[in-house]
Amino acid sequence: KNEVEQSPQNLTAQEGEFITINCSYSVGISALHWLQQHPGGGIVSLFMLSSGKKKHGRLIATINIQEKHSSLHITASHPRDSAVYICAVDLNNNDMRFGAGTRLTVKP
């Protein structure tokens, strides 16, 4: 079993829909990252969080340390949000583990 599990693996939405991507982990962590990878493009960091909630524009990330679960929400989704979203965790020994990614397609 992977230490970091993401769901869903693939997600298709209509423009304007509210989107949720989930990440569960089974190890002790010091921080969790949400990353975005556009087709053919590089990877950018969206959020780094160790507790609570962070918001940036239409993106919201939450984490529940007790439940070892994080969610990434996108409000009023747009076709330009189409990308692979990756959850990554910092282990307590400074190593990192990555989820397999969620491929999001937003249709106009």
Next chain:
Amino acid sequence: GAGVSQSPSNKVTEKGKDVELRCDPISGHTALYWYRQSLGQGLEFLIYFQGNSAPDKSGLPSDRFSAERTGGSVSTLTIQRTQQEDSAVYLCASRRQGAGGELFFGEGSRLTVL
């Protein structure tokens, strides 16, 4: 530079040849990571450098893979006697410190082994 720089951006080589991939991290970033992403797959950890500490090589898939980081800055990933299964995008990331710092990724080096 302003970001993490990787070279070459694309490399096509013949099976059995050696290749070197370079990563120039953001100045001042002590942590440097190499990852591999095969077509349609997730990120696979290869190696992690933190300051002057011994690197974490636990992700290297075989002894054909090696990496070094000179002077705590530029890193080179070397693949000897390349195989077709080595074809992937090799990504480098750096951050200011270890755990808890924001990660910055390079654009990757796409390796194709014929």
